[in-house]
Amino acid sequence: MAVRWPDGALSSGVACGIKSGGAPDLGVITFEEATAWAGVFTLNAAAAAPVIWCREHLGEPIRAVVVNSGNANACTGAAGSKAVRATATSAARVAGCAPDEVLIASTGPIGIPLPMDAIRAALPRAFAATGPGVEPFAGAITTTDTVIKTSYHAAGGASVVGVAKGAAMIAPNMATMLAFIATDAAADRGLLHATLGPAVQRTFNRISIDACESTNDSVFMFATGRAGRAHPDDLGKAVEAVCGDLAEQIVQDAEGGTTLVRIRIGGAASEESAVAAGRAVAASALWRAAVAGADPNWGRILSALGAADRSVDITRVSVSIAGVPLFVDGEPTGELLAAAAAMESPDVTVECDLGSGTGSAELLSADLTEEYVRLNAEGTS
């Protein structure tokens, strides 16, 4: 199904020459009117130049967003900041707005000078190509993604549409991931922020591919207001549903990944400690390699849980893989064969009960494969 932006927003995707082979690498979103927005950004101290630009413009209505793939413009020093400002200035000239009304996002390799001339030359073509479909934009922002990622949910009489890209350096605290969410509901930036923050917390912040927090993670939400006011609860649910869809698509398309692993932690002292326990399992290279081999290696899960929280009472812990109880209240069950068979599925659920409280959380993660190592040893990403 072709997904379209809500009324008031258009986008495009073109090739400007950053990526080799003429692949699309420059996307723009335009708004007919000055539009309220909210953003959640990486907490990495090495945040990319475009992230710093967007943070500085939080709260100001905007008219356009320019996104390039193939280059993160991160750790590029003073030249990187200058490139962002120059991109905003060039885009503003084409769009007929002020540079401060233009947001910028970048994704790709770190530390390489952004080829500004290529972007500047392509901006008129990118703005001229805008239309209501999201696919050209969704394609232009991908890096090693193998599929585009979109989602749509209704919010009362309004709509919420999202587009994201993955695929590695994914452990958002706020992954490299970018997401752009637009609604035609009317919402000021206060409501947008109050809606987006918790949704990101429960979706994008609960996925991990390689436990590497990126320099460029950004989630944007825009409200064109064309459909009038939606009930905040309806809007909140739709935004969280869109974020959840996109987060799952990112993990499903994990670099080198073959298995989506849902890690459900229960019985934790708090939701926060459930998230920390889930993250520790998601980050374990040994457990992730076991998943690649369909090995129900619950010992590696327990080892990760015990390293993450030294106060865990192992005699109260239970672990199931793919519905098969392997460790119950501190005792192994020996049911390895059934679990190994169930792990041949591309979608595996791990359930861990920590036996100490009522805190719970679900995280999405992926396996660690030889293909991931191959992709990331190649020296080009």
Next chain:
Amino acid sequence: MAVRWPDGALSSGVACGIKSGGAPDLGVITFEEATAWAGVFTLNAAAAAPVIWCREHLGEPIRAVVVNSGNANACTGAAGSKAVRATATSAARVAGCAPDEVLIASTGPIGIPLPMDAIRAALPRAFAATGPGVEPFAGAITTTDTVIKTSYHAAGGASVVGVAKGAAMIAPNMATMLAFIATDAAADRGLLHATLGPAVQRTFNRISIDACESTNDSVFMFATGRAGRAHPDDLGKAVEAVCGDLAEQIVQDAEGGTTLVRIRIGGAASEESAVAAGRAVAASALWRAAVAGADPNWGRILSALGAADRSVDITRVSVSIAGVPLFVDGEPTGELLAAAAAMESPDVTVECDLGSGTGSAELLSADLTEEYVRLNAEGTS
């Protein structure tokens, strides 16, 4: 050079049938007299049954140590604790001492019942085979290690001898690693503890292979006293030198590893934050995969530093790889070709200056290879 235990200590290594193919898997160390000792153990809440036993016996002089490889006896429930007690009792009978005078250590896969009968049957043979050489013992405690690991340093007129095993699940906070260090210097448990703790902190606790903290990490130190008193400074230096040698040998023999990476952090706010920054780089799957490909991907180092410490001022950070400055005071240098050539070495040094203080630390780590994933996806470890 054949390494021998200090006077007063003997050891052996035999095959008891835990490992397939008749490989040695049971080692014992015996002491002619009741001997003072100190131990530093994993902080993992899922600590193995033998670790719990040794912790309970800290402070009491001992007469023997029984070590098996091929089975960690971790997460094995009540049966695991019973197996430790039974091993100590059987060994005590053979050695003519009390069960409380026997320490136990295990290493291997987690969660599998320990084949007690095999160990019990082999103990008389193991005790009968003891001699002054360390090699048979060093071989019997290996898992996926490809070489045995031993070290010797003089401490004044006394000697310090150490034996260790690696090879994955290595991120000691206090790796699966076991180390046994003996001296013939006279030292009570207070001096031993005061000597061993800081040495472990600066050596074994500064290595990381896969950032997975094991359930079985244990470092033991024994003092037979046969050479009389050594100066505490001499003893401290020799123990730290032995621990440092063994730690480096463990990383050099990292599971699937092809490159030893020395991560030197300087300019940190404190030694503690330098260690944290170094650990973050050592743990980055993306950086470690880049090392496997001899890719001087300094951006992944910066990303790891910035995720670990959100207060880092990136404009004051500098990063060199193999002596080639790639990022200086917030600006990329573009010297990638020289760095890539230098990274073909099996021993690569990364220097990061955080520009915020005088704290420094050096950590040893390894690359992430397809072979590591293959080894750990096989379902047997």
